[in-house]
Amino acid sequence: DAGITQSPRHKVTETGTPVTLRCHQTENHRYMYWYRQDPGHGLRLIHYSYGVKDTDKGEVSDGYSVSRSKTEDFLLTLESATSSQTSVYFCAISASETQYFGPGTRLLVL
């Protein structure tokens, strides 16, 4: 699992509340990614980071923000959660052109 952990692993929240998901890596990789996985869509890139304080948008970035103040942590924030953001969220790191994924966070927005 390339030393990647995600927290929380499961979360239920209400529409309109802020939510922050955390991805933590132990191997000092430069590139980190946030994806969401939904039935019929595969994985879609939300945001990625190429270093501390260096981030960029992915395919489905609307409604999400990210921050990376330390190499090991990449945070994904839903400023005001909506039901359409109910999904499974995966964090990944990149090493030698391949990506290694965390275990995922199941988020349910009611």
Add this chain to the structure above:
Amino acid sequence: SQQGEEDPQALSIQEGENATMNCSYKTSINNLQWYRQNSGRGLVHLILIRSNEREKHSGRLRVTLDTSKKSSSLLITASRAADTASYFCATDVDTGTASKLTFGTGTRLQVTL
């Protein structure tokens, strides 16, 4: 937009049979990768094939790439029940140092005893 589309969406075979999954994509790529996802788990990298390669092997896995047709196939030989999982292709169009993958929708493989 979805870069890769897998075919079939679902596949059910018996243990010992071969399983073939196909992936089509839309734009020129730097490399194409295959990943496996067991139920409720994260994705696991299986194999990477570069745009200048046509075929690659890894254990019971064989991957082909046809850039003229913008398609790839993953063959799993002598399948086992433990191969039951979803399989995704992912394309990387970036030639820089950042790996930015675009995933297909996946093929769900069921291997029965």
